[in-house]
Amino acid sequence: MSLLTPPRITGSSVRAGDRNFRFVTTGAGLTVLGVLAAIAAFLVWQSLPALQNNTGNVVTNQLWLPDADPPQWGIAVLIFGTLWTSIIAMAIAVPIGIGTALFITFYAPRRVARTLGFIVDLLAAVPSIIFGLWGLYYFMPEIVPAAQWLSTYLGWIPIFSNDLDLYTKSILIAGFVLAMMILPTVSAISREVFWQVPKGHIEASLALGATRWEMIRMAVLPFSRPGMISAAMLGLGRALGETIAVALILSAVFDINWQITEPGGNSIAANIALKWGEAAGNGRSALIATGMVLFFITLVVNMTARWVVNRRKEFSGAD
């Protein structure tokens, strides 16, 4: 730490450039903090009216009637849907993303690796409305037979069962589309991390007679674990906040439903997109309140990721 901090120059030897540059960088840092604080203050201030006159329990109520008289609304359904779609997306995207990164880094011939890496990065450049429309009009009809198969043969697992005999607009479909959206994030960061594994570790394990799989298992993965966690967390951050693709695909009913092949589900961001246009004063205030909840969930997710990364860094054995 102290090695990185140059001794402070004092007295007449301080150059104007040094001083000014320090002010500029400090200012830039403070601006970010200021913006974040302003957003938090705005969210709290705007959401207070709806929080005060809500006659439902804000945490457990499963209705959304903030403009009714008396207003009654809660965030239970929205938080459930937000987390549940994101968990499904993570379950699909993290293994595939890390697998892709491992293939690109350790298995693929150089030319294939470069092309594949480029294509995965390209996936990140596709706007989310495109993912939404593609998911709704092309992917959904294609995945219905798969969902039927899941409910027929794996229906004994509660989350796959389907009592309605309807398979469209489900959390499963939204999860798949979200997974595709976060795949480039997970894959790109994992790839960066795998590149940073010390060559010495890799060569040492190979020299000791390890196969490529053993080398990855014993040298690469332990070293990369914090990086992979932060990759997954950054993907989770995007999945939690994804708006328009989810708004288009999910059925957006106000109901907590674990069954991922049935129509249903909702999320905080999608709900804001769907309800904002026609919401009156109190409705908008309630929507901002849900936005505040999402803000803090995202904050907690990112802080947890940082904490995990920092905690693991000491034991990673980096040289």
Add this chain to the structure above:
Amino acid sequence: MPIARQTPSARVRAPRVAVLLGAASALLMACGGSNTVNPAIPAAEAALAAGDIECIDGKIQSAGSSAQANAITEWVNVYQTACPESTIDYQPVGSGAGVEAFVSAQTSFGGTDKAVTDEDMDAARERCGDNPAINIPLVGGAIAVAYHLDGVDELVLDPATLSGIFASDITRWDDPAIAALNPGVSLPDAAIAQFHRSDSSGTTANFSDYLEATAPDAWDYDTGKEWTAPGGQGAKGSDQVIASVAQTPNSIGYVELSYILDAINAKPVAIDQGAGPVLPTADNASVTLASSEATGDDGDIVLSIDYTTQVPGAYPISIVTYEIVCVSGLEDGQNPELVAQFLAFAASDSGQQLLGEIGYVPLSGELLDAVRTSVGLVVEGAGR
């Protein structure tokens, strides 16, 4: 300014294509708007020839209901094409915000789904310099129930069955209640995929009002802009509802009339309230509006639509939206003459005929006469 309009039906027919077309037309407009042909030209020429448009120069601001936005936009296009020196701006901000903007004197008139009454009306009078303010119903509409059943060309439902389906009490197409209304039709042994709006919408409010009024036994959920009945699937906007119905076999959903007109795979349900099945068409909905009871004094017209109507050929799920205007007392800066002449054009034969062409419902009969009398008061109040 030429505005390239895209009819709702085109969006309905092929959403993927429509997205591409939208992008392409945006590009075209960016490259040079002069290439696009203004579709409002023939309508403007016809209206001028019929003497339905009197040009007033200047600019007005207005705002309100999004349900009537396409109708107002169409009128504005035609009026501005005929009168290049006038500009009419209508912001579809929603009814509540529209009335608020009018009352606080930010706009020259407001559009609203529900007639302005009571305290809001007092505020509106005050805004007009203590002169009368009136509701004028100008735009009629209808809500169609669209279904997708392969091999079934005609489907009849009554209010109780409709409520049962949308309340998820009736969940299969071969339910005895549906079969009884459709003798000789082979209904599939399949689950009903029911679609409703996932966004807040006046269409949802009107449709649930209708269900509550006509089938109170089968429908005991809240009415309002949010869909509160259990089950079913939500879709964003009427365009997504009709697209979902078109794409999903054995499905049903409710949309604004314009979305059903050219839809492929989705057909309109005929509603039978005791006087025989009636299909949703502009003419059939116009019958309902014309036979509805109008109240209000001194030019103010508030329509109470009889959802339980038994008039032959009347399509019951009809709606009307209003403009809230000052009879007199609008500040000169807000151009009362332009407001009056624009409303006069909207209420004219040319104006109302345009409504039918874009999926709204033209007014007719005594109702239209009453509306023109009210508009006449505004024209008079504007000093011409």
